[in-house]
Amino acid sequence: MEHLNKLSQHAQFLFVFLLTLALSIVVMYVAVTNGTFDMSVLDVLRTLFRFQSVSEYDLVIFEFRLPRIVIGALVGFALGIAGAVLQGVTRNQLADPGILGIHSAAGMAIILYMFFIQGTVKGANWLSIMTMPLFGWLGGMVAALLLLLFARYKGALDPQRLILVGIAFSSGFGAITLYISLKMDPQDFEMATVWLSGSLYSTTWIHILAVLPWIIILTPIIWWKSNKLNLLNLDEVLAIGLGLNKDQERMIFLLCCVGLVSACVSVAGNVGFIGLIAPHMARRLVGIHYQYVIPVCGAIGMLMVLVGDFIGKTIFAPAELPVGIVISIIGVPYFVYLLFKKRK
Template identity: 80%
Template sequence: MSKFGQQARFLLVLILTLALSIVVMYVNITNGTFDISVMDVLRTIFRVQTVRDYDLVIFDFRLPRIVIGALVGFALGIAGAVLQGITRNELADPGILGIHSAAGMAIVLYMFFIQDMVKGASWLSIMTMPIFGWLGGMAAALLLLLFARHRGVLDPQRLILVGIALSSGFGAMTLYISLKMDPQDFEMATVWLAGSIYNATWIQILALLPWIIILIPIIWWRSHTLNLLHLDEASVSGLGLNKNRERMIFLLCCVGLVSACVSVSGSIGFVGLIAPHIARKLVGLRYKYIVPVCGAIGMLMVLVGDFIGKTIFSPAELPAGIVISIVGVPYFVYLLFKKKN
């Protein structure tokens, strides 16, 4: 396919995916416990006519949830694409590699030891949570780099095995810590760890935005390097590329994105696994195109998963993370068999 044809296909896929996301946002904001017409939504958002009940439902419940879902899906999709790029492993994913679990453990530790100290300033608690998540994610990343190396090179098979082991270990520690909490905090931590965004607030959006605004442009600006990382060692050395430094930069960016997402939405897995596979089939192998398309696909996945979770068992709600896992687990098994064959 020519360069012009690839660009046209990329733009078409990106626009269609974003259009589908907007449609899901529209359905999300107009449907729920009680339906609101699109005209009433527009009047409320643009302050043409303010109805107290509509104002509360749209601005305090539905809109923050939609924005958080879109941002988290966008970030997790991109993080998955980058992790698969730097490891050259199509099964790599923030959840499978233990980064989700490590960030979750760090945030549960924060909730257990520190949150009570800053209860008077909830905004401070929410703004500092991603930093603790980042520290936990970095711990997982360092352990991966330490144990998944074979003769100085990251071994893709070891990476998956070590990641699964780390995920189990951090998950067990998280469960142990959460059992020490009082019943109210334990219930909140359990729902949050399942990947629920139903308690989304504007403060959480403000806590997430700096990480996305800073890290995603860095990833996209350096996306051409991800293509070079797929070359053999001799070719990379001939180009003068410091492979380890580039991998570390991308890994730090991924850990930052995943940790910030986990701090506001809990553990929503498999977005970073599925989105890159779909993106590669749609736009090819150039990461300049894969990265934004992965973000758009991840956004669509989380928005659809959240909508299904809040409507299928209404008035009860199923966390978006569980809905996505119902699809993600069979897809992961399919990829394992495909790679084996």
């Protein structure tokens, strides 16, 4: 019977994961063919497979739409996984990279880098774009270490204290970011403001190369150690009895999580609530085992960002609404719903 249950759960996981990927592909197709300059699917396929080369099609597909779609998929995938990891490490279903201040800390570090070293936001050379995730990682690690320091109560992480400390740190880092950005010249300030709101505007293939190594390296580590996340959610005494080094495992997961979030912030700014919503949806669909939850979280996060970005760039066309704002419009009511549900 147990073997049959495992087969059933595995089949359910495959169905949900493949269905979410299929929906993401459909959204990608709609995004690449629709916009200010509409194209037919034949035009897209001929351009992609080089059966024809029309300068207008090449420019629209390879310079404007494809990089934006790919970076949106990568950012959503990474943020969904990071949210699942944070909720598992903290044993708190309200944990999220944005709520805990990791987003704000990574954004603050990158704004400092832009102001003192780089000088521009999107007009950066390839070297500065590739090094920005590292500065974001350092900022995110500062936030993570401060959380571990101040959110402890009697030697253990207190979920309620973690949320309160995270919100306080998020406000503080956000205030520093605003102060530094106000010191920028007007053009850089305007671009930094759009970027901080969570925008995929004017992303290039270099931005994809900047975030891709972090995802390729860190995601397999998280998935390989996913069973440890299951153990971390057990009773503290029971986990120790099974031989789990809780602090070591939490630190490894935290390092991986901060790396993913910082890489995403460096190329897309503050895209919040993905890490909060995706794990809740994944657990409802495939259960609580993290070997299933983590991939599904990535797929759901990918779908959310792709849909949010498409809505943001089409519903107010020719103006554009950053994807971070679109997702926040959905995420804030959902967060309030979770808070009330948790109180019951």
